[in-house]
Amino acid sequence: MLYVQFVAYPKSVYLSTASGINGSVQRWEGNLTSHFNLEQNNRALRVENAQLRKRVFSNFYQRNRATVSIKDTVYDQQYSYIPAKIIHASSTLRNNYFTIDVGSIQGIKKNMGVISPNGVVGIIFKVGAHFSLVKSVLTQDINLDVFIGKTGPRGILKWDGFSSRKGIVTGVSSDIPVKKNKSIYTLGASGIFPKGIKIGTVIDKKRVEDQALWEIEVLFSEDYRTLQSVYVVNALLIKELQQLQLEIPEEQ
Amino acid sequence: MRNIITYILLFLLFFCLQVFIFNRLDLGFGAQIFLLPLFLMLLPFDTNVFILMSVGFLLGISVDAFSNTAGLNASSLVLFAFIRPILFETFKPRDGYDPLKIPTASDMGWDWFIIVFGILFTLTLIWYFILEILRLEEFLLILRNVVMTLIASGIVIAVSQFFFFNQRRKK
Numbered sequence: 512m513l514y515v516q517f518v519a520y521p522k523s524v525y526l527s528t529a530s531g532i533n534g535s536v537q538r539w540e541g542n543l544t545s546h547f548n549l550e551q552n553n554r555a556l557r558v559e560n561a562q563l564r565k566r567v568f569s570n571f572y573q574r575n576r577a578t579v580s581i582k583d584t585v586y587d588q589q590y591s592y593i594p595a596k597i598i599h600a601s602s603t604l605r606n607n608y609f610t611i612d613v614g615s616i617q618g619i620k621k622n623m624g625v626i627s628p629n630g631v632v633g634i635i636f637k638v639g640a641h642f643s644l645v646k647s648v649l650t651q652d653i654n655l656d657v658f659i660g661k662t663g664p665r666g667i668l669k670w671d672g673f674s675s676r677k678g679i680v681t682g683v684s685s686d687i688p689v690k691k692n693k694s695i696y697t698l699g700a701s702g703i704f705p706k707g708i709k710i711g712t713v714i715d716k717k718r719v720e721d722q723a724l725w726e727i728e729v730l731f732s733e734d735y736r737t738l739q740s741v742y743v744v745n746a747l748l749i750k751e752l753q754q755l756q757l758e759i760p761e762e763q
Numbered sequence: 764m765r766n767i768i769t770y771i772l773l774f775l776l777f778f779c780l781q782v783f784i785f786n787r788l789d790l791g792f793g794a795q796i797f798l799l800p801l802f803l804m805l806l807p808f809d810t811n812v813f814i815l816m817s818v819g820f821l822l823g824i825s826v827d828a829f830s831n832t833a834g835l836n837a838s839s840l841v842l843f844a845f846i847r848p849i850l851f852e853t854f855k856p857r858d859g860y861d862p863l864k865i866p867t868a869s870d871m872g873w874d875w876f877i878i879v880f881g882i883l884f885t886l887t888l889i890w891y892f893i894l895e896i897l898r899l900e901e902f903l904l905i906l907r908n909v910v911m912t913l914i915a916s917g918i919v920i921a922v923s924q925f926f927f928f929n930q931r932r933k934k
Binding site: 559601610644672 | 789874
């Protein structure tokens with residue numbers, strides 16, 4: 512049993528960068544090499560900061576002064592974000608796992624989503640005390656549910672391993688027109704990610720042989736080769752969603 | 764030159780180069796720089812195959828631990844270490860190997876080095892990418908990665924033969 516678990520790489524904590532010793536070395540190395548892309552990352556964060564600043568409460572004019580102390584009953588917070596830093600990443604392997612510098616101490620749990628300023632990074636795969644492994648978009652069976660355009664068709668995002676800048680969306684029926692340069696967004700059906708986070712844009716499409724489906728080539732909006740700052744998505748309502756989805760009757 | 768401390772230092776050098784530099788490079792088009800087999804190639808001719816395989820496993824598993832690929836590098840290097848004595852026997856010079864020489868291009872000549880190391884390295888890379896991708900339907904991807912990595916690593920290894928292992932000639 513132990514052997515089987517060991518072989519299913521990279522599941523064993525001790526031989527991965529989520530373990531204590533390797534994690535510390537990687538953090539040291541990450542501190543050293545993170546300066547190489549500092550300029551680029553700062554620019555991305557500045558842009559995001561500017562957009563977030565627009566939504567800060569103090570930037571809104573308050574029409575009704577009486578409601579200030581009333582608890583917000585219209586909006587419940589559905590997602591909160593835990594900032595994290597990527598300390599180890601690869602983009603040349605067939606399955607690429609990123610190590611981030613937050614773990615169970617910061618409240619990270621398995622299957623949480625991870626996003627970045629420009630896109631989706633992946634899903635938490637394994638959690639250590641101080642570090643976690645992220646199964647990135649650049650893996651074989653990531654299968655994120657996405658939709659195309661503003662109200663477009665739904666599909667599934669996959670990665671074919673050929674280029675770290677391009678992904679593939681499958682499962683879109685070929686009778687639906689798909690235009691180039693349309694954006695791809697997360698659907699959020701599983702409740703892990705918020706809906707409508709941009710992943711990339713359509714750059715090409717071709718028909719799948721023998722099937723009435725498109726195979727759509729997507730240019731990722733995030734460059735995973737230089738990515739450093741990410742946010743772990745804490746989906747506060749996911750338990751309720753999963754409970755509800757369990758109630759769906761199984762009809763043969 | 765050929766004492767055990769030199770090899771330990773070389774071991775650390777190869778480990779650091781692979782983990783901290785070459786594993787972090789993304790050359791695109793599936794090209795990676797895979798330097799580890801060169802270390803096994805440099806060990807003396809009469810090294811026991813079990814020692815060779817153990818050293819390969821040790822080097823591979825240490826690199827694996829730092830790149831989240833448990834067993835991938837280790838198994839490739841063990842395979843390399845296993846085939847090395849067989850190929851060395853096949854491509855033996857008429858008078859056998861000179862015990863004072865080590866298996867580098869400057870000692871053994873470029874023809875010998877390119878043929879022996881080329882075959883070993885290609886087999887290792889095929890194993891490496893088949894194991895990494897593990898899907899027959901992605902055969903094209905495996906082929907592309909093998910060819911591109913062979914070219915990229917081949918250039919680096921050829922250059923390293925000029926720079927690091929040519930001291931004997933200068934004397």
